[in-house]
Amino acid sequence: MNAKFFLLILVCSFLSFACEKEDEEHLGDFYTIEDIPLPEGLMPEVGGMDFLPDGRLAVAFHRGEVMLYNPDSASWKLFAYGLHDPLGIHALNNHEMLVMQRPELTRLKDTNGDDEADEYLTETDDFGISGNYHEFAYGPIPDGEGNYIIGLNAASNNAGVWDETRGVYNPLGHTENGMFSPVPYRGWLMKLSQAGKLEPFASGFRSPDGIGFDQQGNLFVTDNQGDWLGTSKLYHVEPEKYYGHIASLVWKEGWEKDLSTIAVSTFDSMRTKAAVLFPHNIMADSPTQPLVIPDSIDFGPFGGQLLVSEMDYPRIMRVMLEEVQGEFQGACISFMDSSGLTLGNHRMEFGPDGSLWVGKTAYAWVGDKGIQRIRYNGGTPMDVLRMHVTPDGFDLIFTRPVNLERASDPDNYHFSRYYYQYHAEYGSPRTDEQAVKVESVIISDDRKKVSLKLEEMVPGYVYDLEIDSLACDQGVRLINNRMFYTLNNLPD
Amino acid sequence: MQSLRNYFFLSFLFLGGGAILSSFFLQQAPEQAKREIIIKAISGLQYDTVRFKMSPGETIKITLINTDEMAHNMVITKPGKREEIVDMALKMGSEAEAKNFIPDAEWILASAPVLKPEEKFSFTFTAPDSEGVYPYVCTYPGHGAIMYGAIYVTSNMMPPLANDENIPPQRRGNTDDNQANKAVHPYPNTFPRMYRAFLPDTGPASIAVGMTNKLSYCWDAGTCRFRYLWKGGFVDMTRAWSGKGKERADIVGTVFYREENEAPFRLGSKDNIPAPEFLGYRMENKYPTFSYRLDGVEVSERITPTLEKPGMKRVMQFKNLKAPIWFVRPKQQGVDIYVNKGKWEGDYLKLSPEEAKEFTIIVTEKKPEI
Numbered sequence: 001m002n003a004k005f006f007l008l009i010l011v012c013s014f015l016s017f018a019c020e021k022e023d024e025e026h027l028g029d030f031y032t033i034e035d036i037p038l039p040e041g042l043m044p045e046v047g048g049m050d051f052l053p054d055g056r057l058a059v060a061f062h063r064g065e066v067m068l069y070n071p072d073s074a075s076w077k078l079f080a081y082g083l084h085d086p087l088g089i090h091a092l093n094n095h096e097m098l099v100m101q102r103p104e105l106t107r108l109k110d111t112n113g114d115d116e117a118d119e120y121l122t123e124t125d126d127f128g129i130s131g132n133y134h135e136f137a138y139g140p141i142p143d144g145e146g147n148y149i150i151g152l153n154a155a156s157n158n159a160g161v162w163d164e165t166r167g168v169y170n171p172l173g174h175t176e177n178g179m180f181s182p183v184p185y186r187g188w189l190m191k192l193s194q195a196g197k198l199e200p201f202a203s204g205f206r207s208p209d210g211i212g213f214d215q216q217g218n219l220f221v222t223d224n225q226g227d228w229l230g231t232s233k234l235y236h237v238e239p240e241k242y243y244g245h246i247a248s249l250v251w252k253e254g255w256e257k258d259l260s261t262i263a264v265s266t267f268d269s270m271r272t273k274a275a276v277l278f279p280h281n282i283m284a285d286s287p288t289q290p291l292v293i294p295d296s297i298d299f300g301p302f303g304g305q306l307l308v309s310e311m312d313y314p315r316i317m318r319v320m321l322e323e324v325q326g327e328f329q330g331a332c333i334s335f336m337d338s339s340g341l342t343l344g345n346h347r348m349e350f351g352p353d354g355s356l357w358v359g360k361t362a363y364a365w366v367g368d369k370g371i372q373r374i375r376y377n378g379g380t381p382m383d384v385l386r387m388h389v390t391p392d393g394f395d396l397i398f399t400r401p402v403n404l405e406r407a408s409d410p411d412n413y414h415f416s417r418y419y420y421q422y423h424a425e426y427g428s429p430r431t432d433e434q435a436v437k438v439e440s441v442i443i444s445d446d447r448k449k450v451s452l453k454l455e456e457m458v459p460g461y462v463y464d465l466e467i468d469s470l471a472c473d474q475g476v477r478l479i480n481n482r483m484f485y486t487l488n489n490l491p492d
Numbered sequence: 493m494q495s496l497r498n499y500f501f502l503s504f505l506f507l508g509g510g511a512i513l514s515s516f517f518l519q520q521a522p523e524q525a526k527r528e529i530i531i532k533a534i535s536g537l538q539y540d541t542v543r544f545k546m547s548p549g550e551t552i553k554i555t556l557i558n559t560d561e562m563a564h565n566m567v568i569t570k571p572g573k574r575e576e577i578v579d580m581a582l583k584m585g586s587e588a589e590a591k592n593f594i595p596d597a598e599w600i601l602a603s604a605p606v607l608k609p610e611e612k613f614s615f616t617f618t619a620p621d622s623e624g625v626y627p628y629v630c631t632y633p634g635h636g637a638i639m640y641g642a643i644y645v646t647s648n649m650m651p652p653l654a655n656d657e658n659i660p661p662q663r664r665g666n667t668d669d670n671q672a673n674k675a676v677h678p679y680p681n682t683f684p685r686m687y688r689a690f691l692p693d694t695g696p697a698s699i700a701v702g703m704t705n706k707l708s709y710c711w712d713a714g715t716c717r718f719r720y721l722w723k724g725g726f727v728d729m730t731r732a733w734s735g736k737g738k739e740r741a742d743i744v745g746t747v748f749y750r751e752e753n754e755a756p757f758r759l760g761s762k763d764n765i766p767a768p769e770f771l772g773y774r775m776e777n778k779y780p781t782f783s784y785r786l787d788g789v790e791v792s793e794r795i796t797p798t799l800e801k802p803g804m805k806r807v808m809q810f811k812n813l814k815a816p817i818w819f820v821r822p823k824q825q826g827v828d829i830y831v832n833k834g835k836w837e838g839d840y841l842k843l844s845p846e847e848a849k850e851f852t853i854i855v856t857e858k859k860p861e862i
Contacts, residue, residue, distance in 0.1 A: 039678040043733075063677060063733065064687060078679050082699075084688035085737060103688060103697035103713060106772065120780075121772035125713070131696040133738040158561055159738050164695045166714035281589050285633065312634040313582070343634050364536040364735045365562070366634030464586075482585075 025476045026339060030300060030381045033340040036069065036357075036371040039076045044369045046359025048089030048099065049347045057351070058097055059359060059371070060086035066099060066108060068115060069371075071351065080108045080117040087209070088139045090148070100139045100150055103129055103166070105192065126198040127152055127190065128167020128183020132159050134207075135186060141211045146194040149201065149219065151208035154179035154187040154247045173250040175259060178227030178424060179206050180247045187248025189221065189237060203252065204243030204271060209346075212290035214321075215304060218328070222287040222308060225280045228267075230420025230428030232287045233274035234308065234319060236328040244271040244422065268422050275328040276319055277420065277462050277486045278308075280427060283332055285312035286365065288346045290319070297354035299376045301385055301399045307335055309345035309358065312366040314338045316345055316358070320387050325489040331387040333483040336374070344368035381479045387465075391491055393438075393453040394463070401447035403475070410438040412468045413452055417461040417487075436463070459487050525553035525616050531641070532557045533564040533607070533630070535735050542641040542659040545650055546619040555614040558607040564630045565592050565606045568617065568643065570599040574627035578636030593631045606632060619645040625658050638662075676729070684778045689732055690740040693750075694719045697770075700741065701780060702726035703797040708745070709804060711795070716768035716784040717756055718795070721749040721855065723802045748802070748857050749827050757810075758818040759787045762840050789813060803827070803856030813845035819853070830854045 038044045045062035052058055057069040064083040067076050080099070088100035095110040104125035108117040129135055132155035139150030155161065156179055161169070167183035174182040181187045189208060191201040206229055210222035219237045223229055228245045235243050242249070246259050246267050278284035288309040295303045306319040318335035321328050344360035344367030351357055356374040361367050386397040406412060418433035442451040454463075463485040467478060529552055532540040546552060556566050569577050580595040581588070592605040601620070604613040620626070622645070629640035642658035644650045654664050686701045697714035708726045710719040724745025731739035755765040766786035773780035781794040790811040795804050810817060819841040822829060833851040834843035843851060 041676065042678040043676070063729075065677060065679075067678065076678065081677065081679065082686040082688055084690075101688065104770070118775045119772065120775070122713075122770050125697065125770055129696045129714075131690060133690075133736050162696055166695055166697050281633065282586060343637065362537075363737070366537065368637075466586075 025382060025479065027336055027381055027479050028339040030377055030379045031336065031339070032375045032377055034373050034375075036373055037074055038370060039067070042067070042076075044371065045344075045361040045363065045367075046347050046371060047085065047087040047361065049349045049357060049359045049371075050089045050091040050097065051349060051351060052091045052094050052097075054094045055352050056094075057349070057357060058089055058091055060089045060099055062361065062363070064101075066097070066117070077115050079110070079115060080120070085136065087136055088141075088150075090140050090142060098123060098140050098148070100137050102135070102137055105137075105140055105148075105150060124192055124196065124198045125166075127185050128165060128169075130155055130165045130167075130169070130182045130186075131162030132156060132182070134159065134179070135183075136207070136209070138209050139211055140192065141213065143191075143213065143219070144217055148192040149211055150190050150192065150198075151205065151211050151221065152186050152188055152190060153207050153209075154181050154205070154245065170250055172255070172258060173247065175247065178247070178426070179245065181250055185248070185251050187245055188251065191239075200251065201239055202237050202241050202243065203248040204241075204245050205248065206245040210287060210289040210308065212292065212306070214292045214306060215294065220275070220290045220306060222290060223274075224286055225427050227424055227426050228422065230277075230422065231280040232278040232284050234276040234278070234287070234290065234306075234332075235272070236275045238272075241272045242270050243274075246424075264423055271422075273488055274486065275321060275488075276330055276332050277484065278310075278317065278332055279430070279462060279464065279484050282464075282482075283334075283484060284308075284310045284315070284317060286310060286367075287317070289348050291348045291350070294350065297350060299350070299354055299356065301380055301383070302335070307348060307356075308332070309348050311344050311346060311361070314341045314343055314345075316341065316348070320384075320483075322386075322388055324389060324491050327489060329389070329486050329488045331483045331485040333384060333387075334480045337480065341372065341374075342368045342370070382476050383479045384483060387483060387485055389457075389485065389487060389491060390451065392457060393451065394465070394485065396450045396452065398448050398450070400474075400476075402443065402450060404443060404447060406469060407443055407447070407450050408441050410441050410452075413438045413441075414466045414468065415454060416464045417458065418464070419461050430462075432461075457487065457490055459490055461487055463487055525551050528553040528555060528614075530555045530557060531566070531628075533560045533566075533639075535560050537562075537630070537635050537639040538660070538663070539566075539628075539630075539639065539641050542663045543644060543650060543656065544641075545644045545646065547647060548619055548621045548623055548645055551616060551618040553614055554602075554604075554617050555612055556604040556607060557612040558609055561609050562632075562635075563606050563608050564632055564635065564639070565594065566604040566628050567594055567631050568601045568603065568626055568628045569597075570601065570620075571624040571626060573597075573599050574629050574636070574640055578629060578631055581631035581636065582633055588633075593633065595631075601626065619643070623647070627658065683726075685726070686780060687727065687729065687741070688713070689727070689729065690737070691727070692740050692743060693747075699780070700727045701795070703779070703795070703804070706745070707797045707802055707804075708743075709795060710743075711782060711793075713770045713782075714768075715754070716770050716782075716786065716791075717754075718751050718793070718806070720747045720751070721804055722747040723857070749822075749824050749855050751822050751824075753820045753822070756820050756822070757786060757791070757808075758820065758840070759789060759813075760815065762818050798854065798856050801856040801859070803854065806853040806855070807850065808848070808853065809850045810843075810845075810848040813848050816845065817843050817848050819843065822855075826858050828854075828856050828858055 048060035066080040084102040086101045090098045105123040107121040109119040134156030136153040140148035161182045189201040207224040225232045290306045308317040316336045321330035346361040347359040358372045385399045388395040415436040418430035421428040437455040440453040467481040581593045602617045626643040691698045695712045695714035698712045702708045709721045722745045728742040732741040759766045769785040771783035773782045792809045794807045821839040833847040834841040
């Protein structure tokens with residue numbers, strides 16, 4: 001055999017081998033996770049986190065403490081204590097913060113500069129509590145215009161209502177099955193105006209633990225799978241709209257009807273659907289806080305997008321949103337999966353240095369304890385940057401050019417579609433689940449955009465995409481290969 | 493409809509799943525199970541039984557009952573495989589549900605499928621002939637890290653519970669970090685101290701204040717009023733903090749004074765129940781001074797312990813009053829009640845605006861008569 005020819009064969013087989021065996025890049029190559037040291041005696045279940053202007057982190061914990069962490073000295077200082085299930089915190093300045101605890105929104109104020117609150121002032125307690133354990137309270141999230149949004153969980157039928165409630169008891173709101181709303185405004189988002197008045201903002205929530213604004217001032221709220229929620233979801237919330245969990249409706253002005261006499265189709269016609277569904281048992285079982293990655297920091301290629309933390313998996317999700325027919329919809333994908341991340345991801349906050357701090361909780365559900373810090377090391381992970389719907393399929397925009405040969409093969413893309421039922425039962429199976437064939441693939445000249453034409457696009461379904469093997473042109477594996485697009489509307 | 497569907501699901505588990513499992517074990521172990529172990533999945537991601545012993549080769553019946561409000565399964569593996577199976581289950585992807593979050597692995601010895609709340613499932617299990625610690629674990633996503641137990645296949649004793657690395661740390665005997673003798677906060681357990689918490693015999697927005705380690709009170713921020721005073725201790729938060737917060741904290745000691753009246757202070761007229769508005773509290777020497785409004789009138793209330801007899805001193809301030817107020821005589825027996833200002837008119841103490849600017853109520857336990 002001709003030596004030259006032999007060499008050619010050798011090179012060819014080597015090349016094809018390189019193509020077969022993708023180098024494994026992990027997200028851990030781009031992002032580093034560390035555990036934050038914690039003081040002795042602390043039950044480190046995090047309800048709220050926010051940075052003070054001076055760079056210290058204020059954290060509210062399950063047993064009622066608010067503590068200040070100085071990242072420079074890695075030291076903790078007790079700021080306040082004795083609070084009831086604090087689940088949100090917002091720093092006003094270096095000496096003052098708002099904390100959402102079960103019975104009220106409280107302003108904690110250090111008036112003598114010793115870094116310990118001496119005033120615990122009620123900002124608002126103008127909502128009901130029935131003594132039901134499930135009536136958690138979340139927020140306050142500033143809307144950028146001087147107002148705050150807070151969220152009021154519905155009560156659980158795993159427990160009752162006390163004889164003595166705060167707030168008027170409404171028997172219409174004390175239903176036997178599922179979550180209920182016996183006192184005002186359980187299952188609502190509320191808006192605290194600059195003038196200090198607490199007003200109903202939007203209804204139809206079961207467990208709105210995660211409240212956050214994007215950079216354009218759009219409000220997004222997560223809710224948890226359960227009754228009336230076939231799977232967990234992310235809503236784009238606008239004033240006065242109703243989002244689907246029926247318990248809250250009894251506090252709608254002038255409401256007098258027994259909820260059990262109303263047809264599901266009526267509730268269905270009233271509701272605003274979620275922008276993004278998080279498939280249960282696959283993607284998220286308990287999504288928590290949405291947090292935008294600000295363009296002002298360098299946290300990798302995903303600036304401007306929302307991260308959503310998740311309690312039941314070692315996962316932070318990323319949401320790729322777009323406006324179609326005037327409404328938000330889009331896809332969720334993992335941002336970080338394992339790579340040292342623990343469970344219980346509950347509260348997230350970007351530090352002054354652009355690192356992401358993640359507080360954990362469990363509350364005897366699935367979860368964990370502690371605080372982790374995620375730093376971006378630079379570089380571009382091979383990932384799906386954006387997913388856009390087209391009239392007959394989807395465009396995938398990648399962070400790096402794809403491998404032409406691989407990406408051109410329609411068999412690399414496995415779509416299935418299904419929907420979740422809207423009903424009183426707890427959760428929903430994936431319904432009418434079927435595979436959807438990819439008919440053609442077009443790749444852009446820069447090899448960063450892959451346009452997929454599907455045999456069928458049906459609004460009202462989740463499009464579940466798993467990409468088999470889609471190396472970038474350096475033969476590096478795609479880091480997250482499964483995403484879920486909630487197709488509410490098709491573009492023209 | 494749902495319950496009917498559950499019933500069919502359950503029947504399937506029993507008739508289908510159970511039959512398959514038991515026939516499998518019948519082939520493997522013709523010996524009949526002589527004893528039954530009942531394991532309950534309970535609140536807080538736990539099995540109620542975290543370990544038990546079997547003799548090598550012994551056959552038993554295991555019944556898993558889900559008494560929790562979440563779904564759970566149970567997988568028994570060969571020694572040392574607990575963490576691996578949990579990890580594998582998490583990575584199962586879309587087939588996970590259909591396979592009950594139980595991955596394919598030859599070293600799985602037995603399993604119970606995912607049970608919804610209130611379902612149960614029985615299966616026969618024959619211990620391997622080789623001695624060892626065989627873990628069982630819930631592989632439902634997120635549960636496995638803390639929800640597990642151990643089968644000791646041995647003819648020897650099991651190790652002391654406190655040192656048993658094969659069971660979850662929080663189940664190793666007296667290591668409960670809620671115990672009063674252990675630090676439960678990152679600050680010292682000194683008095684005075686306080687909690688806002690669910691407490692007995694009061695509204696849901698209440699506050700417990702331990703003035704000393706032997707003298708405490710409950711104040712209701714919902715109705716803005718004093719509720720009760722007790723001696724002998726503070727509160728035990730164990731039940732309130734365990735689980736999801738369903739239970740109220742327990743009072744430690746004996747309540748000896750209650751104010752049962754829905755409005756101990758009356759403004760405008762004796763019969764008027766003023767509308768309360770809680771403004772918060774200010775900490776001074778670790779004692780809170782409560783601020784609130786009654787019918788728009790600002791009130792402050794500071795409670796400190798009395799020294800000689802168990803009791804409290806309550807300094808009240810009503811600001812900018814234009815008319816007299818009334819304090820309703822508490823009905824409580826066994827205490828002495830003294831107010832330093834005002835004039836009793838039957839069961840009402842009348843205080844002029846000037847007197848109500850600041851007055852003191854002292855409540856002390858009566859010495860038992862000899």
